[in-house]
Amino acid sequence: MTTVTVSVGQQAYDVKINDTLHTRIGAEIASVWTPRQIALITDSHVGPLYLAETTRQLEAAGFQVLPLEVPAGEESKSLQVAGDLISALAEYGFTRGDGVVALGGGVIGDLAGVVASLYMRGIGYIQIATSLTAQVDSSVGGKTAVNLGATKNIAGTFYQPNLVLVDQTYLETLTDRDLVEGYAEVVKTSALAGPEFFGLTGKIQNITDIRTHAQALSARAITYKAAVVMADEKEAGQRQFLNFGHTLGHAIELLAHGELRHGEAVSIGMMALTERMVRVGVSPADLVPALQSRLTAVGLPITSDLLGTPAFFDRLVNDKKNHAGTLNLVALEDIGQPIIVPKALSAMPEFMASI
Structure with a gap:
């Protein structure tokens, strides 16, 4: 236990x-x-x-x-x-x-x-x-x-x-798809937590590996999230880091009208955001293949035609992380080093077009 x-x-x-x-x-x-x-x-x-x-x-x-x-x-x-x-x-x-x-x-x-x-x-x-x-x-x-x-x-x-x-x-x-969409949150948490946990997700090469190591993965993810919640219950500070991939992910999840599961949308959101944060010099270039290998190994999607559409930007307006016209985007300066990058809603079209 x-x-x-x-x-x-x-x-x-x-x-x-x-x-x-x-x-x-x-x-x-x-x-x-x-x-x-x-x-x-x-x-x-x-x-x-x-x-x-x-x-x-x-x-x-x-x-x-x-x-x-x-x-x-x-x-x-x-x-x-x-x-x-x-x-x-x-x-x-x-x-x-x-x-x-x-x-x-x-x-x-x-x-x-x-x-x-x-x-x-x-x-x-x-x-x-x-x-x-x-x-x-x-x-x-x-x-x-x-x-x-x-x-x-x-x-x-x-x-x-x-x-x-x-x-x-x-x-x-659970079906494989339902299991794998939850694994997207594990990858997210491992990237936030640091090299040790991120190394563990790097060893997951297929869906069977997820099932085999589910208890260890859950324990690591829960331990990390519990520490964050105890430090910031109401999401005033570091708890915002747990939204890595969610701002873009929630928008396309809603636009997909049930065709995308939550974790699938978060997977796409993490990749889309990180690719652009690399382009603007916030995240290191090697983070993109590191995330991509973990997500694609179990069949998670990493891109969507819904990204960057007019309806996509409309959805961002209602995001809970929209503060007076500014989105608090969560990026990674490195594994285990999340930061908040404020981005004006008006600047999001240019940001999304940056790759």
């Missing part, structure tokens, strides 16, 4: 990483929560696989479980769906002493986190992360959000969970 403790403000919680956690969910949750009502939120992909067994374990541990399933996909990350879930909690008489458990990937984690943070101004919240994206990134740090129209993650909260369970066994039921 690897345990990473995240301490922010007056709250601390554990992220537990082990491939047997799926067999003792009830006991793990009972270690941090007294018996109560639990809204167990999942989606139509994960539910048929794990909802019944998770419910059984929770009920055996003394919890009353309300299973709530939403359609799988980014479309469920909406104010409408969040409102429907909140209404369900109210209908079943949930109080401030009850809780929400997210059973799923990044979409479910974000959605359930929003619900928990808003219901009665906040009730207990636990994440059981079933995708690699959720395990290495979105389940840690307390950022929750839903989308509004064509704007990604525009309505949300900083709301820390009481516990996060990361079990690589859940990855066995």
Whole structure:
């Protein structure tokens, strides 16, 4: 068992990483929560696989479980769906002493986190992360959000969970594509963290390697992100570094209308940004092939025709890192040396055309 403790403000919680956690969910949750009502939120992909067994374990541990399933996909990350879930909690008489458990990937984690943070101004919240994206990134740090129209993650909260369970066994039921899109976040984190972690991702040569080393990759990524979150919970400083690849990536993800997964878009965003930062003298030239080799080794895309289109620039206006017309772009001066490069929105067309 690897345990990473995240301490922010007056709250601390554990992220537990082990491939047997799926067999003792009830006991793990009972270690941090007294018996109560639990809204167990999942989606139509994960539910048929794990909802019944998770419910059984929770009920055996003394919890009353309300299973709530939403359609799988980014479309469920909406104010409408969040409102429907909140209404369900109210209908079943949930109080401030009850809780929400997210059973799923990044979409479910974000959605359930929003619900928990808003219901009665906040009730207990636990994440059981079933995708690699959720395990290495979105389940840690307390950022929750839903989308509004064509704007990604525009309505949300900083709301820390009481516990996060990361079990690589859940990855066995992921398709290769779903697994690989999460690996993009691992590559991102390794580039931010430094040569040791970046060296580990350099040894991943295929999808089988990801599955074989998933626990070590998750532990490294979570340890790094936890340290960043503890130093900067509300993204006022160094937590912005975790957005490496995301500003450009989010824009093309939205324009792709479901044809690109989040991690695929981040992969493209990292490459597009780094190529241009090399051109303007911010990043070293050898960073481009180093990133490219790690991404293409497992089949991640590294470019898109959506980059630089008029619609692409329109999407940048609504990015959360747009501060009064200036984007805070995250670049790398070297591996393990991220920096913020302010760039006026008006200068982005010229910047994107710089290769």
